Amino acid sequence: MKLNILRLLVVALTCVSAVLVITNVRAQKSSPVPFTVSLSTLGIAVPSQTPAAPAAAQEQTVEQVQKNIKVLTGMPQSQLIPAMNFFAASLGVRCNYCHVNNNGQWDYASDEKEEKATARRMVKLVLDTNKSTFNGNPQVSCWTCHRARTSPPGSPSLPLAVPTPRPSPVAGAPGGTAQASPSPAPALPSADDLFNKYIAAIGGQAAVDKLKSRMAKGTIVQANGNSLQFELYQVAPDKFYQIVTTPQGPFERGFNGTVGWEKTARGVREITGGQLADLRAANNLFALIKLKEQFTRTRVTGKDKIGDREVYVLNGTATDGKRQRLFFDVETGLLLRRITYTPTMIGVIPEQADFEDYRDVDGVKFPFTARSSAIEVGNPVQTRKFAEVKLNATTDESKFNMPPAPAKTTP
Numbered sequence: 059m060k061l062n063i064l065r066l067l068v069v070a071l072t073c074v075s076a077v078l079v080i081t082n083v084r085a086q087k088s089s090p091v092p093f094t095v096s097l098s099t100l101g102i103a104v105p106s107q108t109p110a111a112p113a114a115a116q117e118q119t120v121e122q123v124q125k126n127i128k129v130l131t132g133m134p135q136s137q138l139i140p141a142m143n144f145f146a147a148s149l150g151v152r153c154n155y156c157h158v159n160n161n162g163q164w165d166y167a168s169d170e171k172e173e174k175a176t177a178r179r180m181v182k183l184v185l186d187t188n189k190s191t192f193n194g195n196p197q198v199s200c201w202t203c204h205r206a207r208t209s210p211p212g213s214p215s216l217p218l219a220v221p222t223p224r225p226s227p228v229a230g231a232p233g234g235t236a237q238a239s240p241s242p243a244p245a246l247p248s249a250d251d252l253f254n255k256y257i258a259a260i261g262g263q264a265a266v267d268k269l270k271s272r273m274a275k276g277t278i279v280q281a282n283g284n285s286l287q288f289e290l291y292q293v294a295p296d297k298f299y300q301i302v303t304t305p306q307g308p309f310e311r312g313f314n315g316t317v318g319w320e321k322t323a324r325g326v327r328e329i330t331g332g333q334l335a336d337l338r339a340a341n342n343l344f345a346l347i348k349l350k351e352q353f354t355r356t357r358v359t360g361k362d363k364i365g366d367r368e369v370y371v372l373n374g375t376a377t378d379g380k381r382q383r384l385f386f387d388v389e390t391g392l393l394l395r396r397i398t399y400t401p402t403m404i405g406v407i408p409e410q411a412d413f414e415d416y417r418d419v420d421g422v423k424f425p426f427t428a429r430s431s432a433i434e435v436g437n438p439v440q441t442r443k444f445a446e447v448k449l450n451a452t453t454d455e456s457k458f459n460m461p462p463a464p465a466k467t468t469p
Contacts, residue, residue, distance in 0.1 A: 117331030126167040129181045130403070136332030137402050143434045144407050145177075148199065150206035152435060185403060199405025249356035249372055252384075253349055255391035265421040266347055270294050271453055276426075276444040278302065281437045288442075290341070291453050298341035299457040312458050313338055319460035326463045335378075346393065346413075346424070349384070352376055364394050364412075392416055392423070407433055420449045 117134045121127040124138070133141065146152060153159075156177055158168040169175070180200070188196055203210040247255075257263055271293045278286045287303045299312040310321040311329070318329035318337055329337060339345065350356075356374040363369065368388040376382055376398075385395035393413055400407045409432050413425035426444040 117333075124167075126169070129178050129185070133403055134332045136336065137400070140400065140407050140433065141402055141404050143432070144402075144405060145200060146435045147206065147433045147438075148201040148204045149208050150204075150435070151208060155208075181404060184405075196401055196403065196405050201405065246358045246360065247370065249358055249374070250350070252358065252370055252372055252386050252391070256349065256386060256393060257347075259391035260347065260416070260423040261418070261421045266344075268450070269343065269347070269422060270450050272343060273446075273448045273451055273453065274444050275446045276442060279441045279443070281439050291457055292341060292343040293453055293455075293458070294343050296338050296342050297455075297458045298337075298343075300341065310461075311337065312460070313341070314455075314458035314460070317460050321461055326461055328460065347422075349393070353382070361388070367394060369394055409433070417447075419447045422449065 117136060119131065120133045120135050120138050121131045123135045130138070130141070142153070146155070149155065153164070156171055156173040158165040158170050184198060184200070187198055188194060192198070257266060260266070271291075273292075274290045276288060278288055280286070284305075289301050291299045295315075297313060297315050300310065302309045307323040308321075312319055313334070318334040320327050320329055345352075353374040353376055356372055359371050359373050361368060362371050362385065364385055369385040370388055372384040372386065374382050374384065380401070381399045383395075383397040383399075384393060386392065387394050395410065395412050397408055397410045400409070410430070412429045412431075413427070414429075415425060415427040416423045417426050424444070424447060426447075428442045430440050430442070431438060
């Protein structure tokens with residue numbers, strides 16, 4: 059027992075692991091913030107659909123893509139940036155706490171800073187602790203002890219909180235008083251009940267069956283107040299095209315049913331592996347509609363409250379094995395919140411999307427406001443607001459195709 063406790067305490071230092079080595083990460087981290095981690099900033103949930111599994115299985119690992127990787131070997135490349143954000147959030151720091159930046163130029167592979175060596179030792183400690191104590195499950199992480207501090211406290215802060223008074227003695231016990239018998243808790247609805255009520259709430263199965271495409275325009279407001287214009291085009295079953303206007307220029311991504319791609323001021327690149335699987339799932343036309351098909355197991359666990367609204371809580375395992383938690387309004391049946399938990403070798407990374415302002419569009423209700431909360435220190439919360447939504451309009455299919463790389467100019 060003492061050994062386990064010691065391990066957990068030492069894990070506190072883990073988060074210095076924000077230091078992890080990444081060489082080419084700059085190309086990813088310098089992408090416009092709304093898409094650095096996920097696409098949930100567009101208010102579209104991030105469940106993994108069945109086609110995601112084979113794509114993820116073929117994904118390259120970080121050591122196959124990056125340089126100077128020492129302890130994160132075997133981690134899928136698509137998890138690297140979320141892991142870096144998780145480290146930074148756990149310590150309450152930014153990338154330059156551990157990584158070298160010379161006059162605006164990042165050198166992620168550099169071992170110049172001592173924090174990087176410490177990080178590697180701490181990450182190894184986390185991996186070893188989870189392996190030896192928790193059968194390989196990521197039960198402890200840097201957040202376990204750091205809680206957004208570079209140095210976790212070694213002793214309690216004084217004065218200690220006043221303990222909660224003990225409950226009154228039960229009836230019949232010495233000194234006890236008679237208490238009214240508690241009312242039995244009402245039975246909870248089944249998962250199928252919640253899914254069926256949700257379909258009815260957004261317009262009914264007949265209206266859903268008519269849905270073939272959607273076009274949406276609006277704004278994404280970042281945590282710093284910056285407002286970016288976006289457009290999103292989706293065609294069943296999973297084609298999509300999106301463009302966000304940023305200060306650095308247009309940021310585009312698309313999928314034509316076969317090839318995923320991204321276009322920025324730096325050029326055009328193909329998206330593959332786990333990153334493509336996440337994009338396809340996030341931008342699927344039915345990601346927020348056909349919920350039941352996205353899970354292999356579901357269970358309604360109880361009631362909770364979001365603001366002043368009572369909600370039913372449904373826990374589920376998605377088709378990719380990730381755990382999710384859905385919150386349905388008890389009265390209206392609408393989905394108000396969705397949390398996705400991504401297990402990684404360095405911990406479980408949560409991502410949350412909150413949905414508001416459902417409006418009817420040609421017989422189907424969509425949330426016109428959505429907030430995305432992610433483990434990203436620089437931009438933890440973003441809000442997406444739709445200004446215009448059209449259903450089943452004709453879409454130019456060429457939008458979904460990967461554009462050619464810009465022609466190189468000769469001096």
